[in-house]
Amino acid sequence: MLCQICKKKEAIITFTKIAGGQKIEIHLCNDCASVYSDKFSIFPLPQFNINDLLAGLLNAIDLYQKEGGVIPGKKIECSNCHLTYDKFKQSGKLGCSVCYHDFREQLIPLLRRLHGNSEHVGKIPRQSKGKLNKIRKIKQLKKELQELVLKEEYEKAAKTRDEILKLEGVLKKKNAKKG
C-alpha cells in the first residue's frame, strides 16, 4: 500500500484513530510519519482523518449504487465550477454551491450516512426566511391535519385544510412571479 500523504513511497507505519465510534487507520511511509510526528511535539497528526472517512463512505456508496443498477442523472462534473466527482472523492471537499445540486444523487446517501438525515431544520438566513417559514408551517399543518382526521375532528380539520391551501396559494404566486 502507498503512503496516504506523499502517495509515492510504500506505507509501513499505521496510525489508528478512533473517532465517533469509527476506527480510522492512516498508512504512512517512514518519511511522512517522522515529519508528522516530530514537526511539533504536540501536533502529531494533521487533520486528514475526516477526508479518509469521507473517501471510505463515498466508495461504499459508489459500490452500492453500481450493484443497484444505473443512476439516472448522475453527473461526473459540476456544471459551475467544473470540479469532477473523482476529485471530490479524493479531497472530500465540494467546490461551490452548485456541486450540491449536480452531485445530488451521490450526496444524499452520503449526507444520510454522515448525519442520519438529509434535510435542514435549523436556522434560516434572512434572505430565505419568508418562503421557508411558510414551507415549514405547511408541513406542520399537514401533520396536524392527519391527526385531526384520525381523531374525527372534522370541523377543525377543515379549518386546517383551508389554512394549508391558503399558504400553498401564496407560495405558488411567489414562484410564478419568479418564473
Added chain:
Amino acid sequence: MQKKDKNIILQNLKESSAEWINGQGPLSDIVISSRIRLARNVEGIPFSPRAEQAELKNIFEFSQQIVEKDSLFKDSNLLLLDELTPLESQFLVEKHLISLYHAQESHSYRGCIFNQKETLSIMVNEEDHFRIQYLLSGLQLKNIWKLINKIDDEIGKKVTYAFSEKEGYLTSCPTNVGTGMRASIMLHLPALLMVNGINDVRKAISKIGYVVRGFYGEGTEVMGSLFQVSNQITLGLSEEEIIDNLEKVNQQIINKEQKAREELLFNSKNQLEDQAWRAYGILSSARIISSPEAMELLSKLRFGVGLGIIPYPNLGTLNKLMLLIQPAYLQMLTGKDLDPLNRDLHRAALIRNEINH
C-alpha cells in the same frame, strides 16, 4: 477606524491574555472553555479553495469593510495571513484564533478577524468564506449561541449566504452542511482518567456520537487530561437541539468526573496531595522542561487546585500557561527562533516566573 500595522496588532496579541482562559466561567474546575463555530459562504462565489484570485480578494475586502465600518466589530482587528511569517501564523493557531489548515493553506487573501478579548474570531477564506467562532470560559454554550447568532445575522444582512431549502447552509465539506455549526467543550478530566484509563473515557464519549479530540484540536493527541467533545451531526437538527444534546452529554461526563474526584479524595487524599505538590515543586524550580512534561505537570497541579488541596496558582494562570508553553507562542514571546534545548530552557523560566508570582 484607522488601519493598523500588523506588527502592532501582533505585539498586542503577545501581551494580551484571552478571556476564555480566565478560569472564571461556570464549572471552570472541569470545563476549560466552550466554543461554537459557524461555517458560512457567499452565494455565487465558489468555496475558497476553488475560488479565483479576484473572488478571494472580494471576500477579503468585504471583511475589511465590516471591520472598519460595522459597530459590532469596532474593537476588532483584521490580519492578512499572506503577510505573516510561518511562525506568526503558527502563533495564531496556538492562540486558538485560526485552524492549522488556515495557517498552512497556500491560496491568498486568507484573513483573521478577532476582537480584543479574543472571544470572537472569524477566519476569512479558510475552506469556507467565513468561519465565525466564539469562545467563552467554562460551560456557556447557550450564551455563546446568542452572541454568535447576532454576529451571523449582522453579516447576513450584508451578503447573501449560500443556502438551500433542503441542505441548509452550504459548506465546502459535507460534514458541516446544514447548520454549519460545530459546538465544542474542552474538559479537564484527570480523575476520570486515573480511575478508568484513557481508552475507556474515549470509548464512552465516542459511542454516543461525539468526537473526542486533544487540547490542540482535530488530529491531536490527548495531553494533560484535556478532552474536546464536539457534535458530529450538523444536518437534521436545529442549533438549539445540537447545543442541548451536547450539554446533556457533557453534564454526564462532568458528573462522572465529579464522582471520580470524590472517590479519589476519599480513598487516596495523601497521594493526591503528594502528586499536586510534587508537580508544583518541579514546575516552580525546573530549569529545562519539554512541552509534554510541562502539560502533564500543569494538569496535575490544576487537578490539585480544582480539588482545593493546593491553594495556588489560580485556574486562570494554569490555563494561560497551557497555551504559553507551546513552541510558536514561546518563540514569539522571546522574540527569536529557538532550537529545542533553548525552547525547553525558556519554557522552564516562563513557568517559574508565572507560578512563583
